[in-house]
Amino acid sequence: MAAITETLAAYCANLKFSDLPAEVQTRARFLALDLVGNMVRGRHDTESTPVLLNAARALGLAAGSAAVFGDSARYTPAGAALLNGAFAHSLDFDDTHAAGTLHPGAPVIPAAIAAAEMVGADGATVMAAIVAGYEVTCRLAVALPGGDHYDRGYHPTATCGAFGAAAAAARVFGLDAKGIENAFGIALSQAAGSLQFLANGAWTKRFQVGWSAMNGLAAAVLAKEGFRGASEAIEGKAGFLRAYAPNPVPERVIQKLGTEFELMETAVKPYPSCRYGHASVDAALALRAEHGIKAEEIERVTMGLPNKGMLLVGAPLARKQNPQNVVDGQFSGPFVVSAALTKGHMGWDSYEHLNDNDIRAMMPKVICEEDPEIQAEFPAYMSGKVTIRARGQDFVKKVVIPKGEPANFLTEAELRAKFHGLADAVLGHERAAQLADAVLNLDKSGDVNAMMRLGAPMMAARLAGE
Secondary structure, rough: OOOHHHHHHHHHHOOOOOHHOOOOOHHHHHHHHHHHHHHHHHHOOOOHHHHHHHHHHHOOOOOEEEEOOOOEEEEOOHHHHHHHHHHHHHOOOOOEEEOOOOOOOOHHHHHHHHHHHOOOOHHHHHHHHHHHHHHHHHHHHHOOOOOHHHHHOOOHHHHHHHHHHHHHHHHHOOOOHHHHHHHHHHHOOOOOOOOHHHOOOHHHHHHHHHHHHHHHHHHHHEEEOOOOOOOOOOOOOOOOHHHHHHOOOOHHHHOOOOOOOOHHHEEOOOOOHHHHHHHHHHHHHHHHHHHHOOOOHEEHHHHHHHHHHHHHOOOOOOOOOOOOOOHHHHHHHHHHHHHHHOOOOOOHHHHHHHHHHOOOOOOHEEEEOHHHHHHOOOOOOOOEEEEEEEEEEEEEEOOOOOOOHHHHHOOOOHHHHHHHHHHHHHHHHHHHHHHHHHHOOOOOOOOOHHHHHHOOOOOOOOOOOO
């Protein structure tokens, strides 16, 4: 077997942004913009934010010079990585990787930026680090593979993300291949994240992603200072892949490394909910528009999902038809489809209508089932099919490639519109536009400081979370 950890570390150490194909550079910029918008709004609009900020202060993480997007205060580097990572994932509006069944950006980008603030790294280095982090995170996930990892109850965004965050921070620090190997060996001791949050809508999903960003940063710092990490952290007998899944494919980690980019297989979300429900939202909105279907005409709605989609958004059905909080709603197929059918859209403000009478009346009509036709598309695509029974007939729509997937990616204009929909409420439109420009041109910048200043409100934050 090839030396997986050694090969991956060497790749990360030598990666240069200028050497990457133009389409990879462009996509990396777009993914960074998408995540920054999530961080800005996540700092304010979730119920877990005030508690997390209070805990960070109590732990002494709010006494530093590192920035958190959407915040005028400053934090320690570890605190900034933790908070930016948690806020990036708090809306469940961050990017996704279908084959890995995870969100790569949320742990990786905060770690890269925190490391850059520590050492004054230039923007091109930060962007190279982000690409390295995406490749590590996603390649580990597909080698597990992600489905087996899920079956054991792990949350791969947090587990694989710790290694991606370590790679990103280590690349910013300029560690050589051996140094990054050590960082991986240290990250191995910290890779954690559980799906048990699904039982009660717990906030741990957000927290553990931020914690993985902080863990990755810590692993890179320890390696930078000469701390020895475990060898063969990825492929070893007690390494990550064998310890966290029953039948891993270690060689998949470095297959076509440097010639094919998992970053290019990463999608962005047009809707702030679990990605497994997005194709169904696309289908529901399309049927509503094409046939003029009104909510009061609908007798029944069937969501056809892949098996893993059923696990997250379809079952148990009675619970999914009766979400009690935002996290429940984010993982409820019946809620997101009901919001789309009754209101004509599914956005972050849809969660303000969690107890809306029309939505509540629709949800019991929405049935989720595993669909063999949709399962056949997985894991290449998180497809979905919606069948609406209305006017005495069935209206059916199958969406193979939901909006935002790599083969159906958002345009720059659409990405900017999503960004402004998140950031304007915190920063104002003009400052948000300046921040968007700074993110999209980060690789041309001498450091991240100007971008981070634009990420702070002009005045003390006006929204919840203070």
